[in-house]
Amino acid sequence: MKLAFAYIRRSSYKQQENNSVKIQKQHILEFASRNNLSIPEEFIFIEDVTSAYTKPANKRKQLMNLSDKMIEMNISTIVFHDVSRMDRTGYSFTIDFYRPLREKLPNLAVYTTKSTDPIDPEDLEMKMNFLLFHHESEVKSDRAVSSLVKDLTQGHPIRPGSKIPYGYIQKDKKLYPNEDAEIVSFIFFLYSWGHSFKKIAFLLNQAEIPSPLGISWGASSIEKILKNTVYTGHLLWHIPKLKDDQKEFKFKHSHESIVNSFYLDLHQQNKKLQRNYGRLDTPFLFLNKIKCQTCYEVLKTQNGSTTRNGVKYHYPYYVCKSCQFKVAAQEVHEKLLPKVLSHVHNLASSSQNKQNALQYIEKTTSDVDKSIQEIKSYIEDLHKKIEIAKQLSDRELELLIVPLLEQSEKNLCDHQKCKKNLFNIYELVNTDKFFFRFQNILSYHLGRPEQRLILLYFVDQILVTSDHQTRIMFKSNIFDDLVTPSS
Numbered sequence: 001m002k003l004a005f006a007y008i009r010r011s012s013y014k015q016q017e018n019n020s021v022k023i024q025k026q027h028i029l030e031f032a033s034r035n036n037l038s039i040p041e042e043f044i045f046i047e048d049v050t051s052a053y054t055k056p057a058n059k060r061k062q063l064m065n066l067s068d069k070m071i072e073m074n075i076s077t078i079v080f081h082d083v084s085r086m087d088r089t090g091y092s093f094t095i096d097f098y099r100p101l102r103e104k105l106p107n108l109a110v111y112t113t114k115s116t117d118p119i120d121p122e123d124l125e126m127k128m129n130f131l132l133f134h135h136e137s138e139v140k141s142d143r144a145v146s147s148l149v150k151d152l153t154q155g156h157p158i159r160p161g162s163k164i165p166y167g168y169i170q171k172d173k174k175l176y177p178n179e180d181a182e183i184v185s186f187i188f189f190l191y192s193w194g195h196s197f198k199k200i201a202f203l204l205n206q207a208e209i210p211s212p213l214g215i216s217w218g219a220s221s222i223e224k225i226l227k228n229t230v231y232t233g234h235l236l237w238h239i240p241k242l243k244d245d246q247k248e249f250k251f252k253h254s255h256e257s258i259v260n261s262f263y264l265d266l267h268q269q270n271k272k273l274q275r276n277y278g279r280l281d282t283p284f285l286f287l288n289k290i291k292c293q294t295c296y297e298v299l300k301t302q303n304g305s306t307t308r309n310g311v312k313y314h315y316p317y318y319v320c321k322s323c324q325f326k327v328a329a330q331e332v333h334e335k336l337l338p339k340v341l342s343h344v345h346n347l348a349s350s351s352q353n354k355q356n357a358l359q360y361i362e363k364t365t366s367d368v369d370k371s372i373q374e375i376k377s378y379i380e381d382l383h384k385k386i387e388i389a390k391q392l393s394d395r396e397l398e399l400l401i402v403p404l405l406e407q408s409e410k411n412l413c414d415h416q417k418c419k420k421n422l423f424n425i426y427e428l429v430n431t432d433k434f435f436f437r438f439q440n441i442l443s444y445h446l447g448r449p450e451q452r453l454i455l456l457y458f459v460d461q462i463l464v465t466s467d468h469q470t471r472i473m474f475k476s477n478i479f480d481d482l483v484t485p486s487s
């Protein structure tokens with residue numbers, strides 16, 4: 001039996017009963033006995049709720065006590081309940097706790113009850129987790145913005161002629177990912193969860209990740225990275241002097257990719273959802289998804305205010321313009337969001353769902369294939385007709401066929417893109433990457449864009465009646481939006 005310490009932090013998130021101290025402790029002790037660890041009662045450190053969001057690890061008393069005790073007793077094993085119990089302030093767990101401790105205790109092994117392997121805080125996935133817990137409402141973004149402006153106006157030297165994209169180095173005219181590559185993939189990841197350029201820049205600055213120019217990140221540098229096709233492994237050359245259809249040269253797989261092109265599809269998909277349903281970062285989480293069940297009309301959003309004891313209170317609500325039924329936004333959100341999340345969590349963890357999804361994608365692919373064949377033979381037919389028109393010197397007929405041909409070729413292109421998209425999704429579902437995105441949503445402290453994105457992906461509509469009865473209609477197939485050709 002090896003001696004080990006444990007760390008428990010009281011949750012400030014009241015709905016999460018599964019995170020109570022008692023339950024965390026029980027899980028930790030079960031984990032210990034499974035893994036041949038011994039954790040005496042006095043080795044369990046319990047941190048109080050004290051604004052754990054904003055306090056970096058080095059300000060958290062119990063965590064620091066614990067680290068002193070570990071060094072003093074030369075015990076290098078510690079168990080946390082889960083990642084979210086470690087840190088919510090970005091990197092401080094790594095910087096203030098993990099790294100200094102590892103210097104003193106080289107065999108340091110940090111476990112969570114979720115895995116028998118010790119965690120590695122330097123691992124990209126861990127970093128993502130840390131940042132995702134970093135909930136936007138907990139930190140004042142003004143502060144970061146003003147420090148950003150200050151940094152930007154200081155005037156740092158810019159490396160001359162640096163045309164090599166961030167995340168790569170160039171050797172013999174070829175690109176190779178460097179240590180910044182993981183930051184690039186992280187940016188694509190955050191964007192795929194609906195975070196704005198500005199928000200991503202803010203998070204990276206918070207995590208003290210240096211920007212390409214060694215100064216603070218700004219929205220435009222994030223945008224530039226996200227728009228650069230180089231990261232999917234292809235090289236695009238623009239030659240402005242050439243005619244339109246020859247301007248662009250694409251060298252496929254010219255170098256190692258940093259991001260899966262699926263992310264680009266997801267980004268497109270998210271943009272499409274925003275165009276159809278409105279922005280992601282809105283206090284109206286159910287915007288354009290919530291309907292009056294009596295009138296079957298989409299509820300409008302309104303901001304109300306009331307004055308009580310001289311203090312003005314603001315409250316957002318949804319209202320039906322037909323029957324004037326009104327419901328407080330907060331009321332429906334609090335009631336329904338946990339239900340949505342737990343449904344999605346179960347769905348994402350179910351192997352039956354995976355099988356259904358794969359079958360659906362296969363079926364859709366074969367439908368798209370059929371359409372492609374039809375369009376192709378139609379195009380062939382049009383070409384034959386053009387030939388005949390030419391032979392007959394019937395210029396008028398020829399001019400009638402040309403637009404049809406152009407339209408069909410565009411249509412073919414859309415269908416081929418769609419097929420490629422389906423292929424990517426099939427791969428991602430099959431290798432568990434797609435649903436994996438949603439498997440841990442219950443333990444994350446999700447931000448608003450993340451919550452709304454999940455909603456837009458999985459929920460068809462939410463119905464409310466005037467007596468406050470509610471019904472959530474989930475989509476029968478969440479890939480419908482992803483795979484339909486745009487034409």
Ligand SMILES: [Zn+2]
Nearest residue numbers: 292295320323
């Ligand atoms: Zn109504």
